[in-house]
Amino acid sequence: xxxxxxxxxxxxxxxxxxxxxxxxxxxxxxKISNYGWDQxxxxxxIYITLPxxxxxxxxxxxxxxxxxSFDLLVKNLNGKSYSMIVNNLLxxxxxxxxxxxxxxxxxxxxxxxxAENTRWDYLTQVEKxxxxxxxxxxxxxxxxxxxxxxxxxxxxxxxxxxMKRTINKAWVESREKQAKGDIEF
Numbered sequence: 045x046x047x048x049x050x051x052x053x054x055x056x057x058x059x060x061x062x063x064x065x066x067x068x069x070x071x072x073x074x075k076i077s078n079y080g081w082d083q084x085x086x087x088x089x090i091y092i093t094l095p096x097x098x099x100x101x102x103x104x105x106x107x108x109x110x111x112x113s114f115d116l117l118v119k120n121l122n123g124k125s126y127s128m129i130v131n132n133l134l135x136x137x138x139x140x141x142x143x144x145x146x147x148x149x150x151x152x153x154x155x156x157x158x159a160e161n162t163r164w165d166y167l168t169q170v171e172k173x174x175x176x177x178x179x180x181x182x183x184x185x186x187x188x189x190x191x192x193x194x195x196x197x198x199x200x201x202x203x204x205x206x207m208k209r210t211i212n213k214a215w216v217e218s219r220e221k222q223a224k225g226d227i228e229f
Contacts, residue, residue: 076116076128085161088137090153092128097121098148107144107153111136114153116144132169135159 080091097105097118104119112133118126133155141156157164166172200211 073125073127076126079128081167083157083164086157088133088155088157088164088167090130090155090167092116092151092153093149094118094121094126094151095149097151098146102146105144105146105151107142109137109139109142109155111139111158114142114155116151116153118151130168134164134166134169134172135162 076092076094078093082089082091100118100121104121106117106119108115113129113131114133114137115129116127136158138156138158143154145152145154166175196211200208203211
């Protein structure tokens with residue numbers, strides 16, 4: 045019996061043990077879109093609030109700089125990674141002079157300006173282009189009522205259905221009064 049048991053080993057004994065896989069501690073990556081920024085003569089400072097970031101190991105907070113961009117990666121903060129990529133900075137920065145600081149619940153990114161004592165009105169080129177499209181143009185040469193008409197056109201184009209009905213109603217009533225001669229200019 046004993047020989048039979050030795051010769052006929054349990055098939056489960058011959059199987060190789062399964063590889064031990066370490067559990068993956070990182071979950072998904074969260075894109076950071078909420079931040080504040082400020083500037084001094086030498087630096088553009090970006091403030092990112094991440095509760096508990098000061099408790100992660102320093103090697104888990106990485107920033108990579110180029111002349112016109114930076115990207116931040118915070119690994120394994122409360123089971124998630126956090127990422128922020130900013131491309132097309134308004135002006136060039138010094139890669140060597142730029143750095144990061146981790147403070148209580150905040151990551152501070154310091155982008156060293158290549159041209160010191162210059163003012164950045166916007167953080168990125170895209171932000172500048174968007175804001176400048178929104179600005180009304182002040183043309184002193186044209187008819188003043190034309191500017192008002194342009195503002196009304198913009199309100200009409202951007203407005204919802206109720207706004208369009210209101211503007212149309214006001215326009216029709218105004219034209220009717222003009223036709224009757226009730227309005228004096």
